[in-house]
Amino acid sequence: MVQADFSEADFFLRGVRVCLNYFVLSFPSSNIGIAQAFGGETAECVCQGLADIFAYVGGVPALIVFDNATGVGRCVCGKVRTTELFAAYAAYYDFDFRFCNPASGNEKGNMGARWATCDASCSPPCPRRPRSRASTGGCSAWAWRSRPKDTV
Template sequence: SLPYSNMRLCVALPGENAECLCHGLMLVFEHIGGVPPVIVMDNATGAGRRNAKGEVTLTGVFSAFVAHYRLEVRFCNPYSGNEKGSVENAVGFLRRNLMVPPMHAESYGQLSRFMLERCDGLAASSYCPRLPGVPVAEVFDEERAALMPLPSTAFDPVRWESRTADKYGLVDIDSNRYLAGPDSARSKVLAAIRWDTVTLASPATGELLAEYPRQYGRSRNVEDPALVLPRLAVKPRAWRESSIRPDVPDDIRAWLDSMDEKTLRESLKAIGDACRAAGFDPAMQACGEILRSNRDMGLHADSLTPIALRMRDGEWEYPGGIEEPDLSGYDRFITGTDDGGEER
């Protein structure tokens, strides 16, 4: 809420952590085209924590955000709603006028865009309390002059943490476990935690190990099928109880179930190689292509990986859809006959 004009803005985010807070403020700053020089905040844990003496310590991500945008930040006193009356009123106003009926969107980004557009519409149709009869949008145009310019470089609200993977290669982040891969078992992993993603990398080489959508909640295992498949190839009997089994299409899952242990081991290894080269979805499409061609054969990396790469690159009709070359000219030259078979 910008109290001078009574401009009210809101965005949608999945949590109240520092990464979500900074990302949401960035969306608002970009939308209004500037940065307020002073921000008065409630006692949000994503921004900082207050000790027994009343001193506030900023979180690492929010502290970097404040420095990047050159902000002055003030915090309200606990249980003092009068210190933030403007934004408390904005909460009720936007709930009544913006979120009834509930809004629907495909993603948080799309929902935030809808909300900001509706906020602009409400600003054009509502009036400033200080100037009766004057729309909030007109007063806000004057208020823009007091905003600081946006930085030339975008800020990346990311929290870096070093974690040790367990014996399965799983890394615990905010009570959820992300698979870094069996090669990372019991070793250090560098995690880049953003509001929507968790990226795992090797601290020694910087090699990207895995990237996942960030989970909100507790006690979830998040695994990349491409990292699980090599582990299953070593122990193929674990295939039927594996966590990625539901991610495999029904026809391919039934096909793998029908294989003997040796063929299943080779097939799982081939799928793992194809996943590393082209990704999980193209690898599954390639498996479906081979399944349609010959159900009796197993999967081999030398045939599966090239097909998966073609699937990834958009050659969906491989191999049957590729037009064969016209060799009739060679036939006429060698045999000395025309298309009708008559001698020339």
């Protein structure tokens, strides 16, 4: 199981400070997160981010838990309905997905710690170039490993 969500941070893009969304796929069992910056939080961004990360890690997880439906669907009458694009994408890559219960903070797992780690890596000062840059079809992606809990 992996966890997915969006956040935002300031970046320098062609010398100009801009606020960008970034998509993070967190692998709790290995304490690794991989992030990719985008200009929005759309289904296209989620699908592109997942495709790039799948290529980067060389595989597809069996289950992806999304913090919320941002980018992949909408909540209608208390039920999440995914976009056609994301439903087709998930079927093509053959992974299951589910969404956290908004009332249950414990379901978010290590995403809170992942944001803290990524935010500390990303701001301030703003990165001019992501660390551990991967070739991902023109999009910047970076990976990091959180510190073990017993270190300061």
